[in-house]
Amino acid sequence: MRSHDHHYAITSRHGEASHAKERLFICRRAEGAERSAKASAEDSPRAEAIWEETENEVRFRVRNPDEFEPDSFRRKPLEGVDGVAIIIGRLKKEFVPEGGNPRSMVLQAYRFVRKTEKNPDGWTKEKAKEWIDKHEAGRAVDAALRVEENLIALADAPLGESLDLLSCLAGKAESVRVTGFMGSKYLMLGWIESHVPKDAESILDAFSGGANVAYHFKRKGLKVVTNDLLRYPHHLARAVVENSSETLSDEDVDRILAPNADAGTFIVDHFYGYYYTKPVLRWLDQVWANIQKLHGYKKDLALAALGTTVKAKSAFGQFSRSKMHRKADLDTDASLEQSQLSNPPLSKFIESFRRSVSQLNRLVFDNGKECKAFNLDAAEAVRRFGADVLYLDPPYVTEFGSNDYEDSLHFIEGLMTRWADKELQDNTRRNYPSRTRYTKESIRSLMETLAADARGKYGTVLLSYRDRAFPREEEIKEIFAEHYGLVRVRGMEVDYNIAKDIGREGKHARELLFVASKSRGAARSKADTRAPAACHTSFPVDLSFDAFTRLQTEAAALDQAAGDPQFTFILCRAGTNKNGDHFTPDELAARYMTAINKKIDLKHSQDFTDIVGGIVGADYVEDESGGRIECAGELYVSDSPHAQLAYKLIRKGIISQVSMECDYEEGECSICGKRVVSKSDYCVHLRKNKGGELQGQPVYEILHGVTFTGLGLLDRKGADENARILKVAAAENDGSTTHSEGGPTMDEKHKETEERAVEAAKKKDDGGGGTAPDDKTRLKELERENKELKQQVLGLQKQLEEFEAERKAAANRSRAQKLLRKIEKNGLAFESDEEREQELARLAGLSDDAFAASEAAFERMLKAGPRAHADDKDANDRGAPAETAKGSRAGDDSPLRSDAGVRPKDIEDKKTSLEDRLRSGFMAAYRQRVATATGEPVSTN
Secondary structure: OEEEEEEOOOOOOOOHHHEEEEEEOOOOOOHHHHHHHHHHHHHHHHHHOEEEEOOOEEEEEOOOHHHEOHHHOEEEEOOOOOOEEEEEEEEOHHHOOOOOOOOOEEEEEEEEEEOOOOOOOOEOHHHHHHHHHHHHHHHHHHHHHHHHHHHHHHHHOOOOOOOOHHHHHHOOOOOOOOOOOOOOOHHHHHHHHOOOOOOOOEEEEOOOOOOHHHHHHHHOOOEEEEEOOOHHHHHHHHHHHHOOOOOOOHHHHHHHHOOOOOOOOHHHHHHOOOOOOHHHHHHHHHHHHHHOOOOHHHHHHHHHHHHHHHHHOOHHHOOOOOHHHOOOOOOOOHHHOOOOOOOOOHHHHHHHHHHHHHHHHHHOOOOOOOOEEEOOOHHHHHHHOOEEEEEEOOOOEEOOEEOOHHHHOHHHHHHOOOOOOOOOOOOOOOOOOOOOOOOHHHHHHHHHHHHHHHOOOEEEEEEEEEOOEOOOHHHHHHHHHOOEEEEEEEEEEEEOOOOOOOHHHHHEEEEEEEEEEEEOOOOOOOOOOOOOOOOOOOOOOOOOOOOOOOOOOOOOOOOOOOOOOEEEEEEEEOEEOOOOEEEOHHHHHHHHHHHOOOEEEEOOOOOHHHEEEEEEEEEEEOOOOOOEEEEEEEEOOOOOHHHHHHHHHHHHOOOOEEEEEEEEEEEEEOOOOOEEOOHHHOOHHHHHHOOOEEOOEEOOEEEEEEEEEEEEEEOOOOOOOOOEEEEEEOHHHOOEEEOOOOOOOOOOOHHHHHHHHHHHHHHHHHOOOOOOHHHHHHHHHHHHHHHHHHHHHHHHHHHHHHHHHHHHHHHHHHHHHHHHHHHHHOOOOOOOHHHHHHHHHHHHOOOHHHHHHHHHHHHHHHHHHHHHHHHHHHHHHOOOOHHHHHHHHHHHHOOOOOOOOOOOOOOOOOOOOHHHHHHHHHHHHHHHHHHHHHOOOOOOO
């Protein structure tokens, strides 16, 4: 037996139970017992031994897999034996032997790589059996002796070494604890690592906390990037993850602990009476001031050691209470005698500080990779960086409360800067507003943002959370499944040591690990588009016209010589529209030319027949409001009836507003500055408040890389009320009419129009003020090309309609075939193939409604069939006349019958066509529905 005096720093109840003598009993196996164990080990596999062979493996089952926890299985190569692996797992509670450890991993099976042509050195079933008979029992005994030796090594280990029981059982210390911390995953490091891809070379720990996970993967040789919003975890990560060589010497420690008359008394002045004693607070002032003389990683090491020291001398590692809360007699409250609520001697702080420095120094090493540590918001870190693996361990918001890290550790966090950037509150704890307080809504929003930002930048995402928390397990799976193709959940039963006042249910939990992989190119629930938050996607037909001469005047000018009538309009203004889309002057000035040669349609329709014109010119005009884009459009009145109607409505002033259509490469949130390439990537601000306000601030999306794709004509105001028609030219060059603010009706008189047209024609003939001959020729060529392109578009539209008609016909024929097969399956045959083909053609030609009615009639016919046969049987049983029975049998071909007990009419003994039967069934179904709707009795025949 070995023993050490021990004081438990973490306990959830007061009393003397925190001080104890830790004992370790070591039982050596006697030689006889060893032989007995060997014999037992030889026999035990045979109880469940089952051999089986698969295509690639020979398998030997030691225990039934149903006896194990489903999520606990692990596959491990067997050291020293090629091609052999073992399957181990954790037994279910009902199968754990009395007195056994339910957390122990137990052997379930062996796996042998099978001998094949490609692997001639593999195992056969006979060879595997021979190996099992020879090695199984011996290896079990060797393992037991190895455990015994490791337990002795644990008992003899000095107190300062970080060895845990599980490491000793494995024969080596795999995990290293950097520091204890709220929500530490130290005991789960191996479990977490098992879900990291073997070929991963880099990882981002976005909520690094105590740095245990980050440091573990640094030791595994990965390039590690850590991040935490709080400064204490940040200094800790810089000290042992980013730092690869610097340590604090004894001389450095002596200078840190030296008296400093210039240190000031900030901590004493503000916290005396709340925490610790005045000598301790004065010492904290001096140590902090001395640390400021250090630089680089030495300063990080010193601040990390100071924070660790203060945390170790606090109740449960937290500052959720102060001396102002003290009610119990601390002399009898043994668990708090060395905490901030008591009066621990200064010597204990100095001793603890030196020990912390020594421990941190031992953790410094170079893994050959450039590791980094950052002090950012988690969402910003995920957006900024990228890695093979992203590990997320956010605060848990549970049914029992939430973990507010900054509030719980406020004294340590404030100490890092001596509260230089904090606003101390005049309350019983002297804390300050926390940045890590989450609610059910805000933690969900955070997860949605992290999942969206991670897609495409991280191959695998691991998220640690727990059960009985918000969001629920299924909700988290849905959040990540929207952005990753595969989301798995693994669980581990745990008991939380720091869980005050929440009862047994809150302490016992199932720790969950969400593993998301196979990043999607776009969110599953959204359409994939490279025009990220665009109003629509441009139609895949490129209407390419010759470039229109750039307009140089302040407002866009009309081409009075053009064949089709033109009009000018404001396409877009700098600023924010009602939809929450924001255009900057620089963006409009750079992108206005993208509007040229784009379509003009009716109310943003995507139908070819609703295209009524095109944009032939554009210019950017600076004004007092920031700038605007003015364009000239052309209406194809000679080719489209819709364009003729649109032209008349514009001239009448009925259509006075326009609405631009655009795609854009990136959107930027006005609140958080996040840039997105797809609407599915929206941050919570844009997703919920775009076009509105959030806490008094307008929420809008700043568009970058805009490409204007067209214009919609509106009969009412759109998202941009300033997008309006300015001037419209009359047909045949009869001048133009100006809209004042897009509002008044234009007076159109046919006689005046014709007169102006005649005068304009005379001027052209006389050469007075007309267009130059070369320009006329060029314009005619452009008109001809436009008409040819319009004809091509109409031809394409016709082809599309033909393709759609063919697809529809094929679908109709397919459903008709299906119905006929169903009819034939129920015993109704056709007299000839010709009759069947005629019926198939008739059914294929029905409209959707008519076909649905025919299906309903057929179903009614089938239901009535069994009743008819029953009537025949009854009639025969009563001795009905032969003629009546014959009539009934003849009626088998027409199974529609009265539902009111009325004798059916006599019919001819011949077959009725299927079309007639379906028509009769349709009418019966129709009468049934009418009667049901009106409440009248159903008429029968």
